[in-house]
Amino acid sequence: MTVRASAGRIEITDGSHLVFDTNEKLFHGTDYVTGSVSIPQREAVTHGSTPVVAYDNTYVYNLGPVNANADTVLGSFYVTASTYQGVANVGWFAIGGTYMHYYDAIDSLFSRNQHVVIGRAQAFTFRAQAGNLRLEERIVAVSPIHGEDITVTTKIFAINIQYKLYVGLFT
Amino acid sequence: MTLKLLITGSDFVAGNFNARNRYLRGSALGARFPISKGPTLSIVSYGGGNGVFRTPVVRYSVNGFVMQRTTGNDESTNHVDAGNFNAVVQLVKT
Numbered sequence: 376m377t378v379r380a381s382a383g384r385i386e387i388t389d390g391s392h393l394v395f396d397t398n399e400k401l402f403h404g405t406d407y408v409t410g411s412v413s414i415p416q417r418e419a420v421t422h423g424s425t426p427v428v429a430y431d432n433t434y435v436y437n438l439g440p441v442n443a444n445a446d447t448v449l450g451s452f453y454v455t456a457s458t459y460q461g462v463a464n465v466g467w468f469a470i471g472g473t474y475m476h477y478y479d480a481i482d483s484l485f486s487r488n489q490h491v492v493i494g495r496a497q498a499f500t501f502r503a504q505a506g507n508l509r510l511e512e513r514i515v516a517v518s519p520i521h522g523e524d525i526t527v528t529t530k531i532f533a534i535n536i537q538y539k540l541y542v543g544l545f546t
Numbered sequence: 547m548t549l550k551l552l553i554t555g556s557d558f559v560a561g562n563f564n565a566r567n568r569y570l571r572g573s574a575l576g577a578r579f580p581i582s583k584g585p586t587l588s589i590v591s592y593g594g595g596n597g598v599f600r601t602p603v604v605r606y607s608v609n610g611f612v613m614q615r616t617t618g619n620d621e622s623t624n625h626v627d628a629g630n631f632n633a634v635v636q637l638v639k640t
Contacts, residue, residue, distance in 0.1 A: 376555065376556050376557055376558050376565050378553070378558055387558055388565070389565045389566055392568075394565045394566075394567070394568070394569065395563070395565065395569070396571070399571045399572060399573045400571065400572030400573065401569055401570065401572065402569070402570040402572070402581075402638075446583045446584075447581060447636065449581070471581065471582055471586070472582035472584075472586025472608065472633060473585045473587040475587065475604075478602070494601055494602075495602065496602035498585075498587060498589060500585040502583070502584045502585070511585070513585075513588075513589050515591045515601075515602035516602075517601065545572035545638075
């Protein structure tokens, strides 16, 4: 172990490994937040070749205030649902960027290579911005297009997301 | 008595800080992995001119690693634009 302090800089090593350097940034956890948030069911509807209800939306769920300078979210989350879909009811996942909950392949009758293009997608991101912790849901969804005079509804079921988060910043 | 400061030939402990631990240190120099500060993936809606056959196009981009879809339903000729999204990250090491 070595501690060096000179010219306004402190360095601490463990053996040859640098552990602490005041010239670097360290993760500073400002808030520990736990809770849950419910995401409603999404239904995309198509009648014939006309989308009746389609999604190209970003929904924001405010989870409460955090430190005004916080911009990094670490931690874990757990997804539950009454109907199995996506990766619900599986286990705790680490948070780091965007979590893709659901996607499926397009099933347009006019696709030459069916099931190779994503048809519907739903993803979630925890983020800290301007003193607020929030969950962003990004969804793009269209129900299958076809030529018949019938209505087709595609459902992405409701889920509940439990979370245990360390919110902070590198300072 | 609560330990506040311990300095020996092999240890440095100050409150919760212990030189034997490994901390996340933000540094571009010698960084080992990125930690995102927001989304790591973007989903854009791509469709034909009439907007009917719109489908999601996904682009994952973190610290120079990019995976994205660039072709449409016919795969070979119908190139799509997945956007120019890049995740905001903090490069770290321990």
